[in-house]
Every structure is written in structure tokens, then in C-alpha cells.
Amino acid sequence: MIPVASLEGRKIALFGLGGSGRATAEALVAGGANVTAFDDNPASVDAAAAAGIPTADLKSFDWSGTTALVLSPGVPLTHPKPHWTVDLAKAAGAEVIGDIELFGRERRTRAPEAPFIAITGTNGKSTTTALVAHCLAHAGRDTQLGGNIGTAVLTLEPPAPERFYVVECSSYQIDLAPTIEPSVGILLNLTPDHLDRHGTMENYAAVKARLLKQAGTAVVGMDDDWCAGIADWLEADRRRVVRISNTRELHSGMFFADGRVVARTDEIEHVFDLAGIGSLRGRHNGQNAAAAVAALAASGLSAAEIDNGLKTFPGLAHRMEEVGRQGNVLFVNDSKATNAEAAAPALSAFERIHWIAGGLPKAGGITALAPLFDRIAKAYLIGEAAPAFAATLGDRVPYEISGTLDRAVERAAEEAGATGREEVVLLSPACASFDQFRNFEVRGDSFRTAVGRLSGIDLFRKG
Numbered sequence: 001m002i003p004v005a006s007l008e009g010r011k012i013a014l015f016g017l018g019g020s021g022r023a024t025a026e027a028l029v030a031g032g033a034n035v036t037a038f039d040d041n042p043a044s045v046d047a048a049a050a051a052g053i054p055t056a057d058l059k060s061f062d063w064s065g066t067t068a069l070v071l072s073p074g075v076p077l078t079h080p081k082p083h084w085t086v087d088l089a090k091a092a093g094a095e096v097i098g099d100i101e102l103f104g105r106e107r108r109t110r111a112p113e114a115p116f117i118a119i120t121g122t123n124g125k126s127t128t129t130a131l132v133a134h135c136l137a138h139a140g141r142d143t144q145l146g147g148n149i150g151t152a153v154l155t156l157e158p159p160a161p162e163r164f165y166v167v168e169c170s171s172y173q174i175d176l177a178p179t180i181e182p183s184v185g186i187l188l189n190l191t192p193d194h195l196d197r198h199g200t201m202e203n204y205a206a207v208k209a210r211l212l213k214q215a216g217t218a219v220v221g222m223d224d225d226w227c228a229g230i231a232d233w234l235e236a237d238r239r240r241v242v243r244i245s246n247t248r249e250l251h252s253g254m255f256f257a258d259g260r261v262v263a264r265t266d267e268i269e270h271v272f273d274l275a276g277i278g279s280l281r282g283r284h285n286g287q288n289a290a291a292a293v294a295a296l297a298a299s300g301l302s303a304a305e306i307d308n309g310l311k312t313f314p315g316l317a318h319r320m321e322e323v324g325r326q327g328n329v330l331f332v333n334d335s336k337a338t339n340a341e342a343a344a345p346a347l348s349a350f351e352r353i354h355w356i357a358g359g360l361p362k363a364g365g366i367t368a369l370a371p372l373f374d375r376i377a378k379a380y381l382i383g384e385a386a387p388a389f390a391a392t393l394g395d396r397v398p399y400e401i402s403g404t405l406d407r408a409v410e411r412a413a414e415e416a417g418a419t420g421r422e423e424v425v426l427l428s429p430a431c432a433s434f435d436q437f438r439n440f441e442v443r444g445d446s447f448r449t450a451v452g453r454l455s456g457i458d459l460f461r462k463g
Contacts, residue, residue, distance in 0.1 A: 016072025121188025135309025256286025
């Protein structure tokens with residue numbers, strides 16, 4: 001835990017007692033702050049109180065003299081309208097901040113030289129975050145991994161001069177971190193997302209750009225107009241910018257081409273070959289790897305250390321995760337792909353696919369994937385979306401309605417194995433999981449279990 005000593009003795013209101021909110025409350029109490037916490041869920045309030053966190057209804061709270069409202073990132077700050085606690089805090093003259101801001105203040109107080117690599121973007125954040133942390137740890141650096149990737153940042157070890165922090169930051173978290181100041185900030189890409197919480201694409205981009213404004217080095221993707229504009233703005237402000245791309249060659253920067261990341265500056269060019277690294281398969285992972293290379297180089301790792309880290313990266317569960325092999329058939333778990341856009345990278349990465357798809361359908365179905373249909377040897381459809389997906393596939397792709405995931409795995413393995421060719425059985429559902437599974441993680445675990453029951457299977461990762 002990182003006790004928040006910077007607010008010792010201060011009057012603090014906190015709203016939101018889920019995972020990160022509860023951890024933040026505990027860190028504030030440990031640091032000596034005068035905390036009053038609340039949540040709309042009575043069970044969360046009771047659990048926090050039982051753990052020794054002072055709680056009270058903030059609607060009847062005396063806000064006078066309150067230094068800050070610490071807000072959980074899932075609670076609206078501005079859109080569609082500010083949460084009622086935000087209005088009360090602003091009326092009392094209290095700042096509204098979140099856990100990433102508190103971490104940043106503790107770092108500046110305790111060990112401002114501690115490397116802090118912050119990663120954001122619409123897509124690819126988690127893979128890039130995990131890749132950077134893996135390479136650092138593999139090179140023997142003291143590495144702390146947290147943030148939006150699933151580990152609350154204030155549960156990490158306290159800042160120390162040579163302790164590296166690799167933190168995934170959502171737009172919600174950045175919005176609550178007005179003084180965020182990473183040593184390296186990464187902005188991968190921007191596409192319309194979370195506009196219900198930010199109002200407009202301009203607001204969303206401005207929040208993401210804030211991560212880079214005070215960064216020692218800003219690593220910025222060049223494959224969309226929003227990010228390219230942010231890179232130009234930062235450079236005009238005399239910030240150090242490293243550009244990355246997965247679609248074009250750069251005169252200076254890091255770019256992905258022909259299965260390799262090329263790191264090019266005026267003085268030197270180094271090539272990192274991604275061929276054979278299953279966890280970094282696909283053009284989208286080329287951008288993730290380019291961003292990681294840029295951040296690691298800026299953080300002092302040698303080319304050899306970076307290369308060794310890339311080659312040993314195991315990948316993330318449920319994101320193009322290579323589960324196992326049965327003879328000529330590779331089994332890949334991409335359960336995190338809960339819509340067509342998210343399924344496209346996996347379908348683009350393989351040539352002969354036995355595709356397991358379906359679940360609770362999203363708007364638009366799979367029509368956007370039509371340009372990739374020629375890669376699909378056969379589709380095995382499950383869940384509520386199966387009839388609609390079958391209608392979209394029509395005569396273009398052979399398919400069967402398997403109904404359940406277990407049945408789909410059995411049938412796909414049988415038919416893929418019979419070809420004698422190199423084949424892939426890919427779970428990339430393009431759907432939410434909630435018709436048959438509690439979440440995409442449970443769905444992915446069920447896929448891994450079903451694959452594990454096949455005869456002659458060589459599992460790569462035990463689940």
C-alpha cells in the first residue's frame with residue numbers, strides 16, 4: 001500500500017467504495033487523512049465501515065473545510081451531468097480528484113525520480129501496459145504494475161528512486177488527475193468512445209492529451225488525426241515527442257513494418273523482429289510493441305534488454321491468448337472481443353480460421369467483418385446471436401449453429417484437425433457474454449477448459 005501522507009490531517013470526502021475506491025480509502029486512512037466515505041451501495045458502505053473506514057451519508061455531510069472530494073473513476077465528473085457529490089464539493093471549494101492524482105502527489109513527495117510510465121488510448125492500453133511491465137521486470141528492474149489494468153494504483157509498493165511504475169490510465173482516471181506528470185506518457189490511438197461521459201470527441205481527446213502535457217517524454221500514435229494533432233501541439237509546446245505508427249514508415253520514431261518494429265532516430269536504427277512471438281501477432285500489436293519500445297528506450301533499457309523482453313512476453317489472458325495446440329491446430333482465446341471492431345484484429349491475424357462467435361449481440365452485429373470473411377474456413381455459432389450471425393454469413397461462409405461453447409470447441413477441433421493443414425480455432429465472439437456467462441473472463445476460462453479436455457492437446461498456459 002501507498003499511504004497518502006500528503007493529505008495527513010486534512011478533511012477528505014470520498015465517494016465510491018468499489019475495488020479502487022476501497023483501496024483509496026484505506027490508503028487515505030493509513031496516511032492520516034480525516035476521511036468520510038460513502039457509496040450508493042449500502043453493502044459497500046457496511047463492508048468499508050467493518051474494515052475501519054469512517055463512513056457517513058455525504059448528502060448530510062458538513063462540507064465546510066473539506067480539502068478534497070476523492071471520486072472513484074466510474075462516477076460521472078462532467079457528463080451527462082456531474083454527480084451530486086461533485087456539485088457539493090465545488091460549492092464548498094473542495095478540489096475533485098482521483099487515485100491516480102493521489103499517487104502522483106505521493107511520488108513527487110517521496111521519490112520524484114521514480115520512473116512513471118503511464119499508458120492510455122482507446123485500444124491496446126492493457127496489452128501495452130503489460131508488455132512494458134514485463135520487459136522491465138525481465139530486465140531485472142523493480143517493477144510495479146497497476147491502474148486500470150486491474151490493480152489499484154495505491155495498493156502498489158511506495159515510491160522509491162529506482163522503482164518503476166507502469167500504470168494504465170483510463171480517460172476517467174486522467175480526468176481526475178489534474179497534475180499528472182509521468183516520466184513517459186503513451187497515447188496509442190483515439191477513436192470515438194465514452195462520449196456519454198465526455199460529451200464530445202474534442203473533450204475526450206483533450207482529456208487523453210492531458211496525460212502527455214507534463215510528461216518527460218510523450219509517445220504518440222500517428223495513425224489517427226486526433227493523435228497526430230496532439231503530437232504536433234506537444235512539439236509546438238517544446239515537449240519531447242516520440243512518434244509511433246503501425247501503418248507507415250517514419251523518418252524519426254518507432255514504426256511497425258513487415259513484422260518488425262523499426263526504432264529510428266537521426267543517429268541510429270534498430271530493428272526488433274516480432275516474427276514468432278505469438279502474443280504480439282497482428283498489426284494492432286505492432287503499434288503496441290512500437291509504443292513499448294519507445295517507452296523502454298526512454299526509460300534507459302538497452303536494445304538487447306528490450307529485444308529479450310519482447311521475445312518472452314506471454315501476452316494477456318483472453319486477448320489473442322494462444323491456449324494450446326493439437327497437432328496441426330492452434331487454439332486461440334480472444335474472449336475479450338465483445339464487438340465486431342474488437343474481433344477484427346484476431347480475424348486479420350490468421351489465414352485459416354475455424355471461428356467460434358456469438359453470445360449477446362451488439363448493435364451492428366458482424367456486418368463490419370465482411371471483408372475478413374474469406375479467412376474463415378467455417379464458423380461455429382453460439383448463444384443468442386447465432387441466428388442473426390448465420391443470416392449475415394449466408395452463403396459466403398460455411399457455418400453451423402453449435403449452441404454452446406463446449407460443442408463449438410469439439411466440432412471446430414474435429415473439423416480443423418481433419419484437414420491436415422495448419423489451422424486455427426479462434427474464440428473471438430464479437431458479442432457480450434452475458435447470455436451464457438457472467439463475463440468475458442469466465443467465457444475465456446470455459447474455452448480454455450473445453451480445449452483442455454481434448455485428447456492430445458498441448459496446453460501452453462494452465463488456467
